[in-house]
Amino acid sequence: MSTQTAQITVVGLGTGDEDQLTLGAWKKLQLAAKSQASLYLRTKDHPMVRMLDDNHIPYQTFDANYEAHESFEQVYASIAEALVQTAKQQSGEVIYAVPGHPMVAEFTVQLLKQRCPAEGISLSLLSGESFLDQAFLRFGFDPIEGFQLLDSTSLNRYSLNPQLHTVIGQVYDTYTASDLKISLMEAYPDEYRVVVGHSLGVVGEEQIIEVPLYELDHIQGYGNLSLVWVPKSEQDKDLYRSFGRLHEIVNILRSPEGCPWDREQTHASLRKNLIEEAYEVLETIDEDDPEHMCEELGDLLLQVMLHAQIEEETGTFTVYDVIAGLNEKLIRRHPHVFGENEAEDAEEALVNWNEMKAEEKRKKGIDTTKQSVLDGVPRDLPGLMKAWKLQKKAATVGFDWSEAQDVLDKVEEELGELREAIANQGVQEKQEELGDLLFSIVNLARFLKVDPEEAIAQTNRKFIRRFSYIEEQLRLRGLSFEQTDLSEMEAYWQEAKKVGKLT
Template identity: 45%
Template sequence: MKIEIIGLGSGDLEQMPLGIYERLMKATSLYLRTAEHPAAKQLYEASVSFTSFDDVYEQYASFEETYKAIVSQLLTAAEIEPIVYAVPGHPMVAEKTVQLLLEAQETTNVKIEIVGGQSFLDAVFSTLKIDPIEGCQIIDATAVHPDELNILHHLIFVQVYDQMTASHVKLTLMERLPDDYAVTIVEAAGSKYEKVWDVPLYELDRNMKLSQLRVVYVPPVMDETLRYGEFNKLREVIAYLRGPNGCPWDRKQTHESLKKYLVEETEEVLEAIDENNVEHLVEELGDVLLQVMLHAQIGEDDGYFSINDVIRTLTEKMIRRHPHVFSDLEIANEDELKEVWDEIKREERRKK
């Protein structure tokens, strides 16, 4: 079994390296992940026979299921004869089916050969006139989480195929950015069909037709006030307040001098809870967090610990004390759970 994987690049056949072009034209059993590509249209016009998997996208509810189905069909076809599998861009850039095929190579007798191709990212960088060395994230739009995003970097969302995916990207970004933040949509970068237009974030998923060649670009945040909700910005502020050019009061504080403030702020949190006042609670929880950050910064200034140590210790403790959640331990009832917790705490005390 052999599957030769070729990248179609981001544009027309004329932009394709000669060696890859010749392999495509000579292929006797050619499969394309999608025919929605400028090169695919030219292959069809040149009477090159191929099979595409565009119909598979309509049969499954998720991209994960779709990709697995495509790979299954490719493996079945390769049992009969060697095949050539062509994908948009470069096979090793934002191509989940290729990753699944490489995994299959470890457990089956299929041999995978990556021939290469021009990455669509080259064309995207040229179109947007950005230098990725400044800091750039390439993100799969079908599996994005807000905490993974660095809004100080160039963000390029790939595989924004349809309106549903665009909506997911929009809602994820709106957790970190203003609704009217300007983003850029690029389709078929580097080809004669290239289209580029800007939209406010809240309009990202409007009139979004199906396209296999779409990326969404989010420029780096330049307005410092947009970083006020970022943990790293808070850490920078606390470090600056404790630094040479910071606040005299903050600079002179110690763990001992801050003790009374932690008690006071905790009492105010309890007061906000009793009042059932959400805005008050948000503010007072922030004041408690301030105490934690000050203690952590003092620890870092003294060379003993940092906020990362605090977070790491807490995370380890939460996972360790919840084996019924983070492992396969089964708990029948709360009494049994209490016994498990007590044993874990006894073990922690023994280790200390």
């Protein structure tokens, strides 16, 4: 004796024009009127429902599910569950009708595709006209030019590509349109022209409205049949926010048709530029100048792009390999964020980071037991910073002073040895003793929890400010340095110190 297989058939109701409903879909819907199947609608809010009513076709809807749950994910899961249980419990076919096409922006169908095989339910789909068909027709663009379909409820900056036509669905209401506007403004100018389509293809209800992006949420009438079309950009300036365009520009600059200077650059010739640009970024941080920082970070990024482009030309790696490696490393070294580890504070996070670094070395076959404690400090760091890092590494194994006073005593000792070298020794001995003194001062800075680079940078700025005051005072009096003795300059210096305290 054979048992009847439970059956769910999903029918696409199309975009709302009854002339566009497929004959197969209409025949399937009519089965409900003959009591040969039960018909369920995801929502009654669709123009084709009038045709069902006019032809006395009985149906049930899941509109109540939207009120019973807090998120769309919960709504869709509850609909799929109800359909599965109904199909298993009743003998006839279950027909489930959805707006548009069953395979376009219809999450309930995706859930059914996942669940039905495991539940022993036969699932079949009957296509309907998708809203995309009407979008191509009514908006008037050819998707072969480059096209993407996005969901406004899950859209983010990284989904957007101004070089493609973009159609955005699920713009249910003004609030959704407002959130969408904010997301789009991260990739497009505020005045960029966008098009809103309400009920495309539905006679008497269709509206097509073109507005600047900043007015997107001023339009009325958003609902289940609303779309937003963002036309592809033909303007180069609209692509300036894309990383791809930056890569393309650097590639052009290095090409035979590009810039002679850029073509001649090598890793070695660019070395000093990389360092200079990094220091210029630091200067904007010290000056608390965000606008200038934005510009200087761009100059620093250009150095990264140029070095990567040089390697791309030899086939070793591209800047996208750099990005991929960085992304993978960040995820791997943050197991407390992307994994199951935990970190309650910055110290625990640093422990995780160092553990992952050690694990990476082991996987590369590096015997960490044979490595020096001091390994990992870059060779070409500025002197004060390198001394700081060397001392920190040595301190991790207990090679350190116990009290700040001990370090002060060491500073005094090194100062005495420098005095002696100045009095009795040659240039090499003076340099060595001065280096020892500077090293001990860095150690003192570490105990005081003061970054020596930041401390000397602050003093340099203070010196520039006070010396500039002396120059200004001399200019106001029509004097030059040759006409001024040290005592007068010292007087201005003391004035500058007072002015600095007042300001």
